[in-house]
Amino acid sequence: MAESSEPPSPENARPHRLETWTELAGAVILSIAALLTSWASFQAELWDGDQAAAYSQAESVRTEASRLATRAGQIQGGDMLMFTNWLSAFAAEDEALQDFYEQNFRAGFRTTHAEWLALQPMKNPSAPRTPFSMPSYQITHEEQARVLEERANAFFLEGQEANRNSDGFVRVTVILAGALFFGGIGQVFRIPRVRVALVVVAAISCVWGVVQLLGLPVN
Template identity: 35%
Template sequence: MEDASSRPRWELLLALMMALAAVGTAWAGFQSAKWSGVQADSYAAAGAARAEAGQAATVASRQRTIDVVSFTAWLNALNAEIVANPAARPSGNYQPDPDQVSGFLFNRFRPDFRPAVGAWLATRPLLNPAAPATPFDMPEYRLAAEAASQELVEEAERQSATARAANQRSDNYVLTAVIFALVLLFAGLASKSRNRTTQNTLTGLALAALAGCVLTLAFFPVEV
């Protein structure tokens, strides 16, 4: 027979478990919503970074095309001048002559392109067969827009990783809320049952699930 003196304590235990489960469910739902917000913000930031990366890549591509076209035009003009006057053949100390077409074109290279051209000319490419074929093979040839594009792509990847982690955390909190709901179910069924074995089984299940959820929540990251 059920001990009447122990029933109030048992009912208090059930009430306490149900109260904790209700609070835990609310907290898990709150945290799930917060992490969903982090996920949305991070995906939005990743999308914005990718859009900016695309714009920077377009700028870099346009600058590279300008450099190639201007270098080709300069090289053709310089070649024509060398053919007409072999003494105009440049070496490592090339100086643009503004009165020549090549000098005119050289002085209109993009400022970021000139260091690469200068470094390339210093290798004496018209005399040294081992010199790089073009300034584009020089380590000095760097496009700021291209570097910015790569940085933005990496930022987009970081934001996407943050979003994926936030999504997983949100799912974890949802799963915890579901288990808390099972605690409420088991505790509620136990309070209605008249069979002692069933009561003890359901109470044990509710207590085990509650303890597991509380311990799990203690290790979950919290978004404030």
């Protein structure tokens, strides 16, 4: 006579259902964490590329700005030398030599010098002491260097922002690695309470990683 099989008692079915749910939850958490880890790593690499490009542009532009600033300093030095020679001729009351230096002034400085002389600086105490203090005294290279320096600073700030974003995505991968670890090791333990605890920790880590991701810009 065949033995009759009895249905499992509620006490025996409850651990089985708990084991099934923890296995299912663990599998879902592992899948989500693995997918988000790959995506966060990809985003970190993209931001690393943007950082490198921005820093490279900043260095290139700053090099050009430095070259223009050096050239501006050379031009100003030449203007000051010619003006010093002109002052010596003026003090010696050598008009021919004064005219010679004035004719050999740089075009932009010649105009400024003429405007300065029109103010009668030798008699007018309110006039600028030298033509270099005149608003019209400008060196194109100096302004170009200033513009390029501002552009280089902007590129550098972009690089810093990209670096912060990359670090943020790397931080997320570390958090999600915790979810993968606890979710994976939770499948090994057979003690229900330990298994549930590890799956809960994995779930919390995964949710924390998702929250961190939502606060990061997508490249």
